[in-house]
Amino acid sequence: MADRATATAATPPAAQTRTACAVVPWTMIVWPPDDLGDSTATDNLHSDAVEACVRAAADSAARDGFVVLRGAVHADALSALATTAFAAACDEGLLTPDGAMVPASATEPWRGDAFTDPRWLRLQQQILPTRAFTSVGDSPAILRVLAALFGEGVTTRRGDICRLLAPNAPAHTTRPHQDHWYVGGSLQVWTAWVPLRDCPMDTGGLAVLSQAQDTGLLPHSSLGDARQGCAVASDARWYSSDLLAGDVVLFNCLTVHRSWHNLHPTQPRMSVDYRYQPASARLDITRVDGTTAGTG
Numbered sequence: 001m002a003d004r005a006t007a008t009a010a011t012p013p014a015a016q017t018r019t020a021c022a023v024v025p026w027t028m029i030v031w032p033p034d035d036l037g038d039s040t041a042t043d044n045l046h047s048d049a050v051e052a053c054v055r056a057a058a059d060s061a062a063r064d065g066f067v068v069l070r071g072a073v074h075a076d077a078l079s080a081l082a083t084t085a086f087a088a089a090c091d092e093g094l095l096t097p098d099g100a101m102v103p104a105s106a107t108e109p110w111r112g113d114a115f116t117d118p119r120w121l122r123l124q125q126q127i128l129p130t131r132a133f134t135s136v137g138d139s140p141a142i143l144r145v146l147a148a149l150f151g152e153g154v155t156t157r158r159g160d161i162c163r164l165l166a167p168n169a170p171a172h173t174t175r176p177h178q179d180h181w182y183v184g185g186s187l188q189v190w191t192a193w194v195p196l197r198d199c200p201m202d203t204g205g206l207a208v209l210s211q212a213q214d215t216g217l218l219p220h221s222s223l224g225d226a227r228q229g230c231a232v233a234s235d236a237r238w239y240s241s242d243l244l245a246g247d248v249v250l251f252n253c254l255t256v257h258r259s260w261h262n263l264h265p266t267q268p269r270m271s272v273d274y275r276y277q278p279a280s281a282r283l284d285i286t287r288v289d290g291t292t293a294g295t296g
């Protein structure tokens with residue numbers, strides 16, 4: 001039997017576990033399946049159902065600082081990217097052919113958030129330039145909602161990432177944070193987070209706090225490289241729920257968000273996130289408090 005000290009060390013901190021938090025299921029806007037094909041088709045662009053979804057999503061995003069779109073990425077685009085990302089992770093020696101994470105050696109644990117890890121950088125270099133990756137980020141549903149929200153055109157490629165969240169590595173779960181702290185610039189930078197495989201909460205799903213009360217930029221403290229996070233009240237209500245591959249969580253750069261631990265015995269959570277801003281906004285990395293993103 002493990003002694004008390006060992007058992008404590010192996011257990012994720014309570015504040016990080018989903019069961020220790022107040023979790024409210026978020027409302028999802030279900031994307032009309034017939035809208036996901038040819039985005040230039042006139043009947044799609046003018047479909048009442050699509051227009052209603054775009055309007056509802058933009059209103060909800062403006063009110064809460066986030067919105068969740070069910071099935072907003074076309075299945076073919078999603079599957080092409082999942083195949084590309086999976087192959088890249090296998091090439092890098094991170095995944096076995098059955099999709100399990102290759103067990104980390106003691107000296108080289110996969111952190112998945114280490115911008116200085118050459119394996120992380122090679123993974124990004126293999127995946128980000130592909131058509132499969134950009135196609136998902138340019139999904140018509142995402143761009144239409146953002147265009148409605150901005151009331152103007154959308155600048156893409158504002159900071160995009162492919163992530164593997166290792167199983168049972170709670171120390172590397174994404175801490176609560178605001179993207180503005182990491183990316184700076186316009187307060188109208190929005191992120192689209194898309195799971196590449198079905199993502200029940202306990203396999204590293206995402207959770208957000210409503211931004212209905214504007215909190216501004218919160219102080220962030222560091223636990224090391226790319227491990228900066230902000231404090232959140234213990235009774236905060238996290239919005240979250242199980243997601244399917246191709247769902248999209250869209251959130252503003254001041255919206256506090258986190259991931260849950262990936263408790264799957266073997267499989268990493270695979271996801272991608274893309275950032276956007278209004279076309280007229282200046283490209284900049286200065287934070288609202290005058291400091292520079294990536295420092296502090």
Ligand SMILES: O=C(O)CCC(=O)C(=O)O
Pocket residue numbers: 163165173174179191193257258259271273
């Ligand atoms: O996928 C994650 O674990 C975190 C994602 C995130 O923080 C983001 O997309 O801004």
